[in-house]
Amino acid sequence: MEKTMNVKILDVRDIAPRERHPMIFDTFKGLEPGESFILINDHAPKPLLYQFQNEHDGEFDWWPLEEGPEAWRVEIARRTEPDPDRTVTEYLQTDHRRLDGILNRFQGSVKEGRWEDASREFREFNHGLRRHIRIEESILFPAFEEKTGMHDSGPTFVMRMEHKEIHELLDSILGSADARDEAGVDEGVYAFTNVLANHNMKEENILYPESDAFLSNAERAQVVKRAQAL
Ligand SMILES: [Fe+2]
Ligand SMILES: [Fe+2]
Known part of the structure; x- marks a missing residue:
């Protein structure tokens, strides 16, 4: 995986669609608290966000960096203090x-x-x-x-x-x-x-x-x- 500014980059545009989500969640699980990675995809990753919200409620941050029309880049971070009751x-x-x-x-x-x-x-x-x-x-x-x-x-x-x-x-x-x-x-x-x-x-x-x-x-x-x- 490529790295820039010490942030990992996961580009799934050339990965078979059914393999994408498992790969993304494995990358997330490999993060230390406070670390993040940048996901690059060729469409708006809404279903992925909903899966994160369901399976990792309060554990992650989701910061879109670019939203189309050609590439969608989102920074996904592991929060240092996971808590579903965020303020x-x-x-x-x-x-x-x-x-x-x-x-x-x-x-x-x-x-x-x-x-x-x-x-x-x-x-x-x-x-x-x-x-x-x-x-x-x-x-x-x-x-x-x-x-x-x-x-x-x-x-x-x-x-x-x-x-x-x-x-x-x-x-x-x-x-x-x-x-x-x-x-x-x-x-x-x-x-x-x-x-x-x-x-x-x-x-x-x-x-x-x-x-x-x-x-x-x-x-x-x-x-x-x-x-x-x-
Ligand atoms: Fe404001
Ligand atoms: Fe503000």
């Missing part, structure tokens, strides 16, 4: 940290002039953060708004406005990265990280813990499952 805070905070890590690697690649790596890393970051925001806006915020009755005011209203700004800043960094403009990337990332760090802190300190407080154990687990399948 929204733990799940989305883990995603914030994961995304911070990709952005750091992107900045390192830009600094060293490795533009091909930088471009792949920024595409992963962009995909992951937009997906994260979709999870918040289409799954978590509606659940929060329904429980609290706060729609046009309150924390979700503010977070949705900040998401718009985050999308604009992402587009501007993407443009600089495509143009291989190091100064433009630096400037964009500087403005972006200020906005994002502040946004994430508010979510982690206020919105996520409040959501956890309003939701039952079963509802929280449902939020995580729906988010993985989005």
